Amino acid sequence: MNPQALTLRHGDEERRAIFAVAEAVELQAPAAFLSEAELAGFSALRFPLKQQGFLLGRLAAKRALGALLAEPDLRRIEIGSGVFGQPLVRHPRAEGIDVTLSHSHGLAVALAYPAESPLGVDLETVSEVAAGTILAELQLSAAEKAWLAARTIDEATACGVLWTAREALGKSMKIGLNCPLGVLSLGQLEPAGAAAWDCRYANFPQSRCLSQAIDGRVLSIALPSETELSAWPQLR
Numbered sequence: 001m002n003p004q005a006l007t008l009r010h011g012d013e014e015r016r017a018i019f020a021v022a023e024a025v026e027l028q029a030p031a032a033f034l035s036e037a038e039l040a041g042f043s044a045l046r047f048p049l050k051q052q053g054f055l056l057g058r059l060a061a062k063r064a065l066g067a068l069l070a071e072p073d074l075r076r077i078e079i080g081s082g083v084f085g086q087p088l089v090r091h092p093r094a095e096g097i098d099v100t101l102s103h104s105h106g107l108a109v110a111l112a113y114p115a116e117s118p119l120g121v122d123l124e125t126v127s128e129v130a131a132g133t134i135l136a137e138l139q140l141s142a143a144e145k146a147w148l149a150a151r152t153i154d155e156a157t158a159c160g161v162l163w164t165a166r167e168a169l170g171k172s173m174k175i176g177l178n179c180p181l182g183v184l185s186l187g188q189l190e191p192a193g194a195a196a197w198d199c200r201y202a203n204f205p206q207s208r209c210l211s212q213a214i215d216g217r218v219l220s221i222a223l224p225s226e227t228e229l230s231a232w233p234q235l236r
């Protein structure tokens with residue numbers, strides 16, 4: 001199941017995307033999967049948490065890209081950063097291919113996808129401690145306030161859904177969170193299973209978000225509104 005092949009259906013068109021995860025316990029020696037330039041970037045990182053996040057994010061992203069590009073040697077796939085921090089894929093067959101990634105507390109997820117169908121992924125670990133701070137920063141829409149008031153899940157998980165939905169959209173648009181967070185708020189949240197939601201954005205009708213709570217984490221994927229995903233990505 002890792003990496004997981006997905007189909008993006010948009011009208012009559014079908015495109016292939018790959019979802020992959022990486023866990024801290026599987027981390028190999030950096031030289032086994034990083035390019036020379038990535039190794040130099042890694043060696044400049046001072047803090048162990050930053051180092052782990054970098055390695056996990058690169059490993060998940062390269063697994064997804066390796067499957068999409070049919071490239072078994074992950075050192076030949078390079079992931080640089082653009083001026084907004086967005087990941088940039090370098091490989092002889094990577095024209096028109098993008099990647100989006102997220103890491104949180106020892107786990108990373110990534111989606112490799114064709115640039116025609118912009119995607120953004122975000123993973124957060126549910127935290128009661130962080131929930132209060134998050135709530136104060138979100139700049140909630142009326143729809144989000146109503147959803148929170150009627151929620152069937154705990155507050156920390158609900159905050160995770162609202163936060164990751166914003167980050168996923170920001171990544172799909174390559175702006176990250178460099179805008180007022182209320183701009184990225186949700187205008188509609190529909191249940192799509194026991195702990196999953198199909199959401200619409202208040203200000204970006206061209207995009208929607210699929211969010212799911214799994215094992216103390218929340219995973220959100222922003223995708224074009226009219227695009228259907230063949231399956232929900234699996235964390236394990």
Ligand SMILES: CC(C)(COP(=O)(O)OP(=O)(O)OC[C@H]1O[C@@H](n2cnc3c(N)ncnc32)[C@H](O)[C@@H]1OP(=O)(O)O)[C@@H](O)C(=O)NCCC(=O)NCCS
Pocket residue numbers: 053054057081084085086087100101102103104122123137167170171172173174175176177178
């Ligand atoms: C996107 C952003 C929020 C990162 O989120 P995070 O929860 O810290 O980290 P995640 O693990 O989920 O995602 C990190 C990855 O997002 C990707 N990313 C960063 N900026 C991005 C952008 N503008 N567009 C798309 N992807 C981006 C990168 O691949 C990054 O991994 P890398 O640095 O190892 O390559 C952050 O980079 C950003 O936009 N910061 C600017 C402002 C900010 O921090 N605001 C906080 C307001 S409270």
